[in-house]
Amino acid sequence: MKRIIFALAALLVALDAGAQSLKILSKEVKQGELLVVRVNPGWQLPTACILVEWKKVGNQEYRLNNYGYAFIGVPLDVRQGKYRIRLVECGRRVMQSRDVDEFEVSSDKFPVTRTGGMSGKSSRPRKIIELRAIKNAFSGINQLQPDLTGGLRYLDPLSSRDVIDPYGRIYLGSRKGHYGVDFRTSIGTSVASVNRGVVVLVANDYSKEGNMVIISHGLGIFAVYMHLSRIDVEQGELIERGRIIGLSGDTGAGVREPHLHFNIKIYKDYIDPLKFIDTINRYLD
Ligand SMILES: [Zn+2]
Known part of the structure; x- marks a missing residue:
């Protein structure tokens, strides 16, 4: 034995x-x-x-x-x-x-459009101060934050997925990709934080993004919400999953109709936000 x-x-x-x-x-x-x-x-x-x-x-x-x-x-x-x-x-x-x-x-086959998407050309010049603030939000220090989600699953930012412009769409005019997803929303729709995290940028009336919130969830994962009509969180605040960060809108120059532009960025890379949520949730509680 x-x-x-x-x-x-x-x-x-x-x-x-x-x-x-x-x-x-x-x-x-x-x-x-x-x-x-x-x-x-x-x-x-x-x-x-x-x-x-x-x-x-x-x-x-x-x-x-x-x-x-x-x-x-x-x-x-x-x-x-x-x-x-x-x-x-x-x-x-x-x-x-x-x-x-x-x-x-x-490689994925991304749909192609000739229109230039939901955000047309901005007539307002880009401010260096805005670019600097965005760069700071995604800085190395914020990338080094530990997992802030507690291993909880990610939520959708809106109660439905009414996609008007998907991720990865290539605009024939500019040859550039669409690094987020655009959801159709009426102005004033509640936007929820997809997980627990720290607000690393509250941007008021930026030339392209309008009112924007960037949240770090740790592990180099960031969520970005653009064109809001109202922001209800403060920079530096630790917020719980599902917290209403503000209301959707049509702020930002060149925005054709009210929508929420939503990004997920992992370290340097913007990836498909919907695929991100669906895939990561298989490994979270
Ligand atoms: Zn967009």
């Missing part, structure tokens, strides 16, 4: 040693989608980060939540092909394990 127990214990040790330190939960992703990586319990150190080698776009480190998940936004403009991930010590690029895993990015 003793011998059997010993043999079993030895087998378990061997199995554990053979286990990969990390696992990619979806081997194939498209541009603008969310890639989820799970780090195995023995490797979930507070200093552990997932490093993705995005080739030309550059390397990016992703922190883990309390359950060992890393949420990686696949950039819209990254090339099709295979990319490698490793487990490293955050900020130091030191390998934590020898394991290297790979995933494949395929």
Whole structure:
């Protein structure tokens, strides 16, 4: 009996040693989608980060939540092909394990429009002070915030998904992508914070965005709400999931009809906000 127990214990040790330190939960992703990586319990150190080698776009480190998940936004403009991930010590690029895993990015077919979308050309010149404030909101310090959501699922910002302009739409005139999603709303519709987080920017009457709120949810994940008619949160405030941050509107130059422009940004990359919510919620409570 003793011998059997010993043999079993030895087998378990061997199995554990053979286990990969990390696992990619979806081997194939498209541009603008969310890639989820799970780090195995023995490797979930507070200093552990997932490093993705995005080739030309550059390397990016992703922190883990309390359950060992890393949420990686696949950039819209990254090339099709295979990319490698490793487990490293955050900020130091030191390998934590020898394991290297790979995933494949395929390109998505995005709908094309000739109209220029919901926000036409702004007649007002861009103010440097506005660009600086937006840059500050997404700064390195805010990117380093730990998970503020407590592992709770993400909500939708509105009670329905009435999409007028989807993510990734390419405007033929400008050759640029649409990095968020536009929801049709009447002016004065309540807009909810999709999760718990810190308000990192309250922007009043910006030339393009109008009244805008940017919230950091930690782990480099930011949510952006534009064209609001009213803002009911303050910069620096910690807000709970579902808190009404303000009312929808049509503020910002060039806005053709009332709508909510909503972005999700992970570190440097704007990804499809609806796919983000649907995918991440599979791994949250
Ligand atoms: Zn938009």
